Amino acid sequence: MRFASVGVTMDYLYFPGCTLYTKAKNFDQTARNCSRLLGFELKELPNWTCCGATFPLATDNLMALLPPSRILASAREEGSALTTLCAVCFNVIKRTNRLIQEDGEKREKINNFIEKNYQGDLRVVHYLEILKRDIGLAQVKEKVKKPLEGLKTGAYYGCMLLRPFDEMEFDDKEKPTLFEELLEALGATPVDFPYKIECCGSFQSVGAPDVATECAYKILGSAIKHGAELIVSTCPMCTFNIDHKQADIKEKYLDFKQVPVLYFTQLLGIAMGLDYRTLGFEQNFVDPVPLLKQKGLI
């Protein structure tokens, strides 16, 4: 096996995060099903809690660091690699892990609070990174049963996977390609568009919905303009803004045309040959089924 030779475990501890149990069940289910087909297991962390949802930026950040620290410490007791799907959770957990590794004083304080002895020695890895670095996209490509031929897909990264660049070390800062590489492995045609790393508006959709609507309108408009028929996302927050809010966008911008937004794992599921009725499309606001049928993919 390839894994043994490079010393990577086949099992990953899995932190779903709150949204994947509610609004983004389709993300969670498809990720679990696909991982089995790709030969690795997501082992759900027992007794997990909310990650805190934002990495604290205040100097006095101890309280906000405790939830992700607790998650990390309990994961370390179960294994050595932790994965998440939600880009926000990933951002919070990865940055907290880094902080614990690098800041001895903070580490001691956190450990005193949570009554653990966690040294920051867990590998925090995103599902996309598993596909690219651990499994290898060539292996993924081999497992593809239904290549997504002719599907012009815009890979939307958002901010959280990438920023801050030095801490996330996910991909190239300004021109990430990991997502597109995956789409190519699945047989789809990736569409590059300038807004692919721009902010979706995030929590502004609560306090200043107009701001978020404008962000989403620009992102989707740019993707469509560059030829995308479908957009893939890796974040429930982004998906809320760019998929679930499409009715609001339509109301505000008369020229707007709706476009389906899928989680990348749903697309992976189609390519792996899973029955489309198990991919949770009913949770997607814009129904992708007509497009996928038209393309002969389902």
Place this chain on the structure above:
Amino acid sequence: MVIGGGIAGISASLDLGNAGYDVLLVDKLPSIGGRMLQLSETFPTLDCAQCTLTPKTVETGQHPRIKLVTFSEVEDVKGKAGDFLVKIRRKAAYVDWEKCTGCGLCQEKCPSKNPSEFERGMGPGKAVYTLSPQAVPNKPVINPSNCRYFKEGKCKVCEKICPVGAIDYEQKDRFVEERVGAIIVAVGFDLIPIESFGEYGSGMIPDVIDGLAFERLNSASGPTTGEIRRPSDGKIPKEVVFIQCTGSRDPERYMPYCSRVCCMYTAKHARLYKHKVHDGQVYIFYMDIRSTGKGYEEFIQQGMEEEGILYLRGRVSRLFREGDKVIVWGADTLTGKKIEVSADMVVLATALIPQNSTKELAEKLGIAVDDYGFLTEAQRKLRPVESNVEGIYIAGCAQGPKDIADAVAHANAAASKVQGLFARN
């Protein structure tokens, strides 16, 4: 020996030659003139760089006491002040300069066309070339990586056309040794490549160019004979954005220092552009305006007040191409607003950095460089032209970013130090 034939090296050489000393002027390029030869006009007087420089290069070339050793690099230096033994590599030019009369036929007939480095990739360059029609010395060299004969074994057009039989494909690098009393290092600067800026398109957007490229566009001897035409489609750009401090004053990612000349040359570019494209609009994104030279502040003010150049205080976060436009996302920090400009061309005032080869040369000479690779002076304030080795002096931008006036003054000072050294012994 003076290493580097830019305006600093030329100034020092002429000073020393006129004082009665023999000078060996070594340059790695085929001819002297350096960066200044690439410039169109110079601030704050807007006089033509070539018109002011060419008399100097010609004087240097014809000076009885100055010996030009161009297309050559210093290989090794031994000895001490008053008696250095230097070994110089004379790179193979594949043209016998003794025979060559500089008629230019070979360049005219050479069938190979490649982007010219001197024109910042915007104009065609031949495989056998001189840097400019006024090159001193006016002798061509062949670049084997572009030459059809060297690459494919066929062609030899230049050999056939040369009336004096000066082409010599078999020429090899030669080494010469010289004894010199003192050395002035004036090897100049380079620009941080625009490929370094991912946020500005990594050099992949054709209408995003650097300051030197704009100089070539604006130069009467440049690829567009001085008309401002953008590289992608040759159209005259109507909206031009200039971004100052690209890679300068950015300690986290690029160079922490101020490159000193960008505020002025950007103002100059903007004004020159307005002189040629009257209905064009210029936007300059800046952090601060640093115009501390004589007549400099007046120059900036004139541009703002009389020529309608729009200065926006803020940085640009991203550039990307949309159709045939370059979208500029910036901020105006004085009004606190986000700004989006749909520009036809963008000019980046990229940071001045040392030449790649400066560090290696400094090692051969046994002199120090700073963290960035600029040559270090013996004392920051009181000994600005001496290196830490007696008999070796530094001049111009090799020591740090400078404008022309400062580089010349620095070179004059280095030359006078050499004369002081020689007068003592």
